[in-house]
Amino acid sequence: MPGSAGPPIIGHTAQLLTNPPRFYMDRYRRYGPVSRFTLVGHPSALAVGGDAAKAVLGGRDRFFASGRAWSLWGGPFFARGLLMLDFEEHLAHRALMEQAFTRDRIGGYLDQLYTVLAEDLADWKPSPWFRAQSAVRATMLRASVRVFMGGGLGAEAAEIERAFLRCVAAAGATLRFEYPGGTWSRGMAGRRRLEELFADRTPVVRARGGSDLFAVLSRATGRDGQGFSDEDVVNHMVFLMFAAFDPVSINLVTMIRYLAEHPAWQERCREESFTLRTDRPGAAELGRLAALELVMKESLRLLPPVYALPNTAVEDADVLGYEIPAGTVTVVSPFVNHRLPEYWSDPDAFDPERFAPHRREDQSHEYAWIPFGGGVHKCIGLHYGTLQMKAVMHQVLRRYRWRLAEGHAPEVLWRGFARMRDGLPIELARV
């Protein structure tokens, strides 16, 4: 396999920590679709481009496992979440979890989301230096807790939010060991607290039922009459909260950024939203927001929230004729696939029309556009996540108009998942 191991032990870790997509793109340009590198002592491989991504993600039913590699990134904070399970166990859990993502269930979650948005978005204070990132994250965190656990939590909601944020921060920490007061230690404490809070409530929620995701998960049963154990429910809840909150918030911030940079698109989306004549559109009405959908897809292309998908080869595997030895961490990079000139015209430009029916550049290869991954671990929340992003943007567009704050040049900070340096300050005004 082409590539290099880099300096002893640390390998390419420093470059990867600074700007992983740039590192992946450079490797692709230098070595082609399959190459080797080293990440904190782990022999690793990069598989980019449509065919290589398909070979790896499509091979996750046999040659590649998701759990071990993702745990290297996420640490113990999301242990035994769905993405951390593999093969038969993963399929069995995924089949049960699908019951939480039916059309009717998603309709119920949207109702809960709208309840939070009505309170929260009204509180956004117009100003010339409004930090969009922290506002979006605060709103989406409250929305996630509401959708996942229903209303009426009182002070416990704030405790769940705090514990959960500690896990998220720890998963993206650079110093990945416990020391008093450190991010990792706070993450461990956060995980323990979430386990206690969810475990205490599981039997109660199982008995009472309800339309929140916690209730649906705890009561899901397969054809054999078996459901999740209490422990499974807790593990799935912690990971699902993360999976639902972080990527959705990141893409909302990205959409706000591009709409600030491209005011004509912002106006087009706003006009479209006003034609809906409702603040609380259901799934079918959200489907009519065609311009917003193009912007959403283009934002996911330019800055895929999950920009790298790690996997571990469980046996020697063949990817495009290269042998990937068992144990190799093999990374697929949606970011690189989304910027390849063989699939996309002028790949670095913001051009939502590329997804319009007359162009459909995303169909240039089955794996050209993979913000939600592919194969057996493809995002289970794809449909709900998409509706959620449209529902939030619909409301934001109807309430506010914005542009980048004077003198601000957006810059991405690569820590764990992508964040905007300076929190994306915008000049926010009421419509």
Ligand code: HEM
């Ligand atoms: C912008 C929104 C979202 C993006 C970009 C996104 C992205 C992804 C990606 C790339 C994967 C696959 C990771 C891999 O293959 O290694 C994934 C898996 C997953 N996502 Fe999402 N996601 C989003 C929203 C959501 C939402 C809203 C939920 C739940 C409510 C969710 C739950 C999950 C779960 C449980 C998995 C693991 C699936 C499995 O292992 O079978 N995601 N997501």
